[in-house]
Amino acid sequence: MVRTTPRPSRSGSRSPKGLTAVLSAATFFVVWTLAAIAIERNVLPPPWVVAASMVDEAVSGDLFFHLSATLSRVIAAFVLAMSLGTAIGFLMGRYRAIDSVLDVWLIVLLNLPALVVIILAYVWFGLTEAAAIGAVALNKLPNVIVTIREGARAFDPELDQMARAFRLGWRKRLFDVLLPQLQPYVAAASRSGLSLVWKIVLVVELLGRSNGVGFQLSMYFQLFDVATILAYAISFIMVMLAIEILIVQPLELRANRWRVRTH
């Protein structure tokens, strides 16, 4: 696609924004180092000790093994929660009858503590992978439903009417008319979803799995090895950051390409 008009405000603001981010990160490491010097070394190790422990774990292969275990759980639970939540939220926003039937259960689910869901899932379904992923997905599900339902309530009736006037089939109505309207809501739900899911995955791993970042954290907590705990936490945050920059942001840019235009 040819874009004739570049957007000077965007490209112009990119480099200062990058610079600010670098400066901000540098300040963080300086503060961390100063704090590590002031506090006892075992409680808050300085950045280079954490880095060394990260290298150790990486060389032994443990880091990647546990990172990938956690990451695959995050992806599975995320996909499950997003697809189910989008479908249910869509139906609830679109059909009042379904909304009134499911609304009370939605409120129950929204207020059910994550820990209760996890424990019950393990008790009822055993310490299995399916129970772990299901419990995480169930914790994320109500937020997705609530967000998508708002989106489905805000569907443009004029476009609906257009679709009816031209007798569009359900496939076109869904994929060309309705889902694109949901896109910002899906983006919002997945943004908050990805971060929430990985935090809950750690709890699930801590309570009932024998691998993954959560499992490693509980092990090094018992050894009071703060450096390795930080090494694992920071590694996974970096993975999530990479997903954000390499996958989520390009996807959003693509989905919004019809918006990012000058008038």
Add this chain to the structure above:
Amino acid sequence: MSVPIDLHVARKVYRGAEGGTVEAVRDLSLFVPAGGFTALIGPSGCGKTTSLRILAGLDTDFEGTIGLPSETRIGFVFQEPRLLPWRTVEANMRLVHEKPDAFDPTPLFADLGLMEMRNRYPTELSLGLARRVSLGRALAINPDVLILDEPLTSLDETTALRLRQLIVKVWQKRRPTTLMVTHNVREALQIAERILLLAPRPSRVVTEIRLDRPQEERDEAYVEAMRSTLVRDWPLLVA
């Protein structure tokens, strides 16, 4: 194939949120011969748009008969263009076609002067261009019936003139049975074959005016003369 429009609305009642009712249409009969071009004129709120919605099957809560074969292809040009903002101009046109991949929109683009716009998004278009795309979309399905709901409002005079000529051109070329709602008498006098004058709520047809002179030969004087006659005869209905 063009088909005649034979709409009869015995009664159309709107129910207010607090339970009150407003009778919008009573005993309204609209007939447009196959391939004809009829304009509906009447004061605002007289049920013109309601009738179009009923005709297109968008409103089924009424008493009466639509009188169109069920397989009739209806091309609807709404007052606002109602394009999908996330699809390009071309994709918007293809969307409504039964076989989007087999459909070649190039001749339509050429007719409507939209060749350069096919890969643009609707948000990049002026209102006049978006209206043209909306007209193109209605024509893309090769409609038996073309419904135009005030297709020229809030356009500047030059753009409106071009679009008027365009509507006449595509109508002459393809001959869909065309029904246009407008409140602009000059506009109707310039492009329609026939005008139906509606009385306000509950609306009904009060008179029919035939315009036998071909559209190309209708000059300013003709339109003005016709308009003066209409204003004289129907001072309350024609502005």
